[in-house]
Amino acid sequence: MGVRQSRFLVCIPLLGLFFCAGVPVQAAQLSVPPETAEIVEKIYQFDVHGAVSDSRRMQEARPEHPLGYLLEAEALWWKIWCTSLEYQYGMVDARHRAKLEADQSYLDLVTQISALAEKQIQKQDSAEMQFYAGMGGALAARFYALRGENRNAARAGVRARERLLRALALDKELADADLGLGLYNYYVDTLSGIARMLRFLMGIPGGSKQEGIRLLEQDMAGGVITAEAARLYLALNLHRYDQQYQRALQVIGPLVEKFPRNPLFQMAQGDLYGKLGNREQALAAYKAAEAIAVEDAECRAKIQDLVRRASAAQRGSQAEAQQ
Secondary structure (H helix, E strand, C coil): CCCCEEEEECCEEECCCCCCCCEEEECCCCCCCCCHHHHHHHHHCCCHHHHHHHHHHHHHHCCCCCHHHHHHHHHHHHHHHHHCEEEECCEEEECCCCCCHHHHHHHHHHHHHHHHHHHHHHHCCCHHHHHHHHHHHHHHHHHHHHCCCHHHHHHHHHHHHHHHHHHHHHCCCCCCHHHHHHHHHHHHCCCCHHHHHHHHHHCCCCCCHHHHHHHHHHHHHHCCCCHHHHHHHHHHHHHHCCCCHHHHHHHHHHHHHHCCCCHHHHHHHHHHHHHCCCHHHHHHHHHHHHHCCCCCHHHHHHHHHHHHHHHHHHHHHHHHHHC
């Protein structure tokens, strides 16, 4: 997720990926408190501890609002994702996670996000609260998918889709809702034959990969707190499913530049360099990832192991090419 701001220059608001100089003004689509930007910065710079602490302070200040709980869940997700990573098929990715008691705190936050949003909706329906309710479902869906709980993931994903569609019906300019809808469309259109049959039997709505990509790109351009997440998932999916390595490299590049202390971005870039045959650049990206000081010991050990495996694979490919 990323906080996007507009700036006024000569009294003209300019919105986009690059900001002109001037006084920052909060974007109109989604209203968030000023401290949100710093929390999101910490999340993407891989300062999980700092992001969690700041998110909890936001919860104390605004206990009835879902945002603080959403930000904490997003921060915790980075550790879940990091410690679930594997290096296979020339790509560092999280493919499976066992059921761990430590993950219950993440699920509790997801439940809290949805419950608080629903409470506000019962008082007065709004695009903002429908968005948060949808994000609660989306965060649950991605977690269940990682644990291989496909039915739970499907149910949570469908609920998220319904909420996000409602949010856009109330406010068509709410670009942040495009993240969940974009991922839903993309993933549903990449299901295997067996999974498609399951989708049909469960009555799960279909989707379009191209529409998913369009929505993710739309969020990248206009999202307030989800723009960076949209960029990350688009890059990963272009790599995972479409083998569009050059395009994925172009998408992930701005994240590496903006958040140089995130080792997962560095490794994702290294994987893409490797797929494109740029082995020296791949090794440099892995080395950069290994050099980053990661506070969490488990995650740090995982990254060091992944870097060793990925680097060895690149050196092996290089040696074969030279024979």
